[in-house]
Amino acid sequence: MTSRVPAVEPGGLAGHLDGFVRAVRDAGVPVGISQAVDAAEILTVVDLLDREQLRHGLAAVLLQRAAQRPTYDVLFDLWWPLSDRPPVPEDDRDEAPGDGGGEADCTLDLPGSAEDLAELMRAELLRLLLDGDEEALRRLARAAVERLGRGQPSPSGQSFFSYRVMRALSPDTLVARLLSGLLAEGDRGGLAEQVARQTLRERLAAFRAAVEAEVRRRTAAEKGRDKLAKSAVRPMADQVDFLRAQAADLAELRRAVAPLARRLAVRLSARRRLAREGRLDFRKTVRASLGTGGVPVVTHHRSRTVHKPELVVLCDVSGSVAGFSHFTLMLTQALREHFTGVRAFAFVDSTDEVTRFFRPGADVVDAVQRIGREADVVAFDGHSDYGNAFEVFADRWATAVGPRTSLLVLGDGRTNYRPPGLPVLADLVRRSRSAHWLNPEPQRMWGSGDSAADRYGEVIDMVECRNATQLAEFVTTL
Amino acid sequence: MPGPQSPQFSSVADVAERLAAAGYLPDAQISTTVFLADRLGKPVLVEGPAGTGKTELAKALATATGSELIRLQCYEGLDEARALYEWNYKKQLLRIQASQGTDGADWDTVHDDIFGEEFLLSRPLLTAIRRTEPTVLLIDETDKADVEVEALLLEVLSDFQVTIPELGTITAVRRPMVVLTSNATRELSEALKRRCLYLALDYPSAEREREIVLSRVPGLAPGLADQLVRTVRALRALELKKSPSISETLDWAQTLLELGLDTLDESAMRSTLGVILKHASDQTRAAAELRLN
Ligand SMILES: Nc1ncnc2c1ncn2[C@@H]1O[C@H](COP(=O)(O)OP(=O)(O)OP(=O)(O)O)[C@@H](O)[C@H]1O
Ligand SMILES: [Mg+2]
Numbered sequence: 001m002t003s004r005v006p007a008v009e010p011g012g013l014a015g016h017l018d019g020f021v022r023a024v025r026d027a028g029v030p031v032g033i034s035q036a037v038d039a040a041e042i043l044t045v046v047d048l049l050d051r052e053q054l055r056h057g058l059a060a061v062l063l064q065r066a067a068q069r070p071t072y073d074v075l076f077d078l079w080w081p082l083s084d085r086p087p088v089p090e091d092d093r094d095e096a097p098g099d100g101g102g103e104a105d106c107t108l109d110l111p112g113s114a115e116d117l118a119e120l121m122r123a124e125l126l127r128l129l130l131d132g133d134e135e136a137l138r139r140l141a142r143a144a145v146e147r148l149g150r151g152q153p154s155p156s157g158q159s160f161f162s163y164r165v166m167r168a169l170s171p172d173t174l175v176a177r178l179l180s181g182l183l184a185e186g187d188r189g190g191l192a193e194q195v196a197r198q199t200l201r202e203r204l205a206a207f208r209a210a211v212e213a214e215v216r217r218r219t220a221a222e223k224g225r226d227k228l229a230k231s232a233v234r235p236m237a238d239q240v241d242f243l244r245a246q247a248a249d250l251a252e253l254r255r256a257v258a259p260l261a262r263r264l265a266v267r268l269s270a271r272r273r274l275a276r277e278g279r280l281d282f283r284k285t286v287r288a289s290l291g292t293g294g295v296p297v298v299t300h301h302r303s304r305t306v307h308k309p310e311l312v313v314l315c316d317v318s319g320s321v322a323g324f325s326h327f328t329l330m331l332t333q334a335l336r337e338h339f340t341g342v343r344a345f346a347f348v349d350s351t352d353e354v355t356r357f358f359r360p361g362a363d364v365v366d367a368v369q370r371i372g373r374e375a376d377v378v379a380f381d382g383h384s385d386y387g388n389a390f391e392v393f394a395d396r397w398a399t400a401v402g403p404r405t406s407l408l409v410l411g412d413g414r415t416n417y418r419p420p421g422l423p424v425l426a427d428l429v430r431r432s433r434s435a436h437w438l439n440p441e442p443q444r445m446w447g448s449g450d451s452a453a454d455r456y457g458e459v460i461d462m463v464e465c466r467n468a469t470q471l472a473e474f475v476t477t478l
Numbered sequence: 479m480p481g482p483q484s485p486q487f488s489s490v491a492d493v494a495e496r497l498a499a500a501g502y503l504p505d506a507q508i509s510t511t512v513f514l515a516d517r518l519g520k521p522v523l524v525e526g527p528a529g530t531g532k533t534e535l536a537k538a539l540a541t542a543t544g545s546e547l548i549r550l551q552c553y554e555g556l557d558e559a560r561a562l563y564e565w566n567y568k569k570q571l572l573r574i575q576a577s578q579g580t581d582g583a584d585w586d587t588v589h590d591d592i593f594g595e596e597f598l599l600s601r602p603l604l605t606a607i608r609r610t611e612p613t614v615l616l617i618d619e620t621d622k623a624d625v626e627v628e629a630l631l632l633e634v635l636s637d638f639q640v641t642i643p644e645l646g647t648i649t650a651v652r653r654p655m656v657v658l659t660s661n662a663t664r665e666l667s668e669a670l671k672r673r674c675l676y677l678a679l680d681y682p683s684a685e686r687e688r689e690i691v692l693s694r695v696p697g698l699a700p701g702l703a704d705q706l707v708r709t710v711r712a713l714r715a716l717e718l719k720k721s722p723s724i725s726e727t728l729d730w731a732q733t734l735l736e737l738g739l740d741t742l743d744e745s746a747m748r749s750t751l752g753v754i755l756k757h758a759s760d761q762t763r764a765a766a767e768l769r770l771n
Contacts (some may be wrong), residue, residue: 032672035672038518041518045487045513045514046490046514047490050490052510053490053506053699054511056511057505057510059676060510060514060675060677061675063678064671064676065525065665065678066525066662097659099523190769190770191742191743191744191747191768193707194712194767194769195705195708195709195712196708198708198711198715199711199712201715202684202711282565282567286567286570290589366759476665
């Protein structure tokens, strides 16, 4: 067992920081030169022996958004790993690893067989999950990776896997026992159980995260961190592709999109409210009055162009854009909360108005389900038919789009090789005040296969909107 | 530029202790960032959802350092005249009119006169810069202000000086500690962010929230505080339209105390749900998901 030289040797600190800053940058956090300089200054001010001070201190100068933090933390743990275990003789390996002070939880007597070992650790895990001491859970996670997480040794070094740990301990199967431990007899089924379940979910997630962090740490120590940095870092929530979002990303993604929705609404409402004010500009008025002996003959006002936004959202809710449409419907809901002037329409192969599902105060999840059940968006086979959808819209809601309307189309423009309905769309665009199309597919795919995006792009401003970052960019230009 | 100021805090632990003494329980991230702001003389930008303790941090910081709190509340339409300074227009007019009776006073004198100190209305930014005593400048809800205000803030926060054409340049004799807050309803400019230390506040850990509850609502039994905090976390996990914040947790704790409830069961929760959830649709969802009926 090797104990590596601590990653940060004296004198090499500046270079080490440099490498860290580069990794943070490579992960998609835009770190400027001045911030890199500030980071170096942080090293002179914090207590370098206190790892958490260093973590939070560097974060304060390197990060600009909350969504960057999880990525940052993964990289920080790789560049400033917990001190390696001291090399221990084979026979007292059962000393608690890591930060020391772990005597309390890991003084297990190690049995010979792997099954017994897993059983023992499982019992310990059960105890700690009931107890909820997160620090103790982290220590157990480190011990579990050491003892249960090893893969076959290979010439490239020892591998560690979190799935091995999780399979051996299968913490999910402990839930029933945990619940009966946490709840009294009469508490089952009601509020207490729901709350206990949430508490357990949090503790289990903390344990799993600790196992994954330890696997990364051990792997980096064995194989070098540079190799690991790229694969270990998941894309930040606002970089996750709308079309490829995994179930695990969805919650985080929703959180990234929520403030955007609010921001869009605030932007639009700010313009509307400011327009009414046109307040007197005192300073300009007084300055001007000097020319007329101090009498304010001319008053100056701060003025804004009057602009009362009306928004029509036309949203593809077909299967091919399921992930995307969920978020656009969230946007729609947020807009509805602030405006009466928003109308929403959804389509697959036909179009229906869905504004009613987004009454202010309605629940988004609920609205999405009701659209699926109650709205008339499928007339034929349930495959996208843009041409028909546009025609139905232009025909049934002929007055929806007028000279004060901003039109927002959301969809991938994949027509199933059916007529795209270009003239109808072009006419809608002509009649509107402004029109944009947000497309969740990368631009290089536009026009490939059954995509008519390139042709639509000739009659409407088509914008690539693959992730929350691009959505944010669009919002600022609106 | 003002010379180096003696720092207010001796260590991160010192920050934590003195904020706690002022009634604010920080975590390691908060105390470290405040410590660095003090040492490096940089503003802190605190960003996070409503009710996570952004404004309160600035207040506690003022208390902990014996500073006066100067607050600039941002809103749509906030302009230089409200944020920085303004000439007292009415008073100037009166002065001009008064001078018209006496034919002796020439225009130049009147002009110099009405752009003197006496006619200047100092607004929070200028006030904070001119103070000689310790000051915490709180620029609250920065994201509500228009983008143009950011340019003004950037100017003031980089040099801590203000130029008034009629009076000349005013430079801070003593730099205030600056806290900007934002709910992230819009992205603040890169330039402004670079000027600041960034502090993302989220809902606290269960442990810290329990401590906050116990310190703010001292009469509450620890067991009930624990139950309360875990229930609030279950509500947050539902991703409601408006997740309950620390303020709501505290209001709820206060309510339970006043009603003399000693456990948080279905009926207690049903009758007090309005204290934590403000939207009817959120209440309906929560009641269903947490099996209140
Ligand atoms: N760390 C803490 N210690 C003690 N009390 C706290 C702490 N954090 C928040 N609070 C309490 O929570 C409440 C809400 O805090 P505050 O008003 O500062 O929120 P905010 O983040 O400024 O919200 P908003 O975005 O709505 O302005 C206050 O009553 C405050 O006392
Ligand atoms: Mg506030």
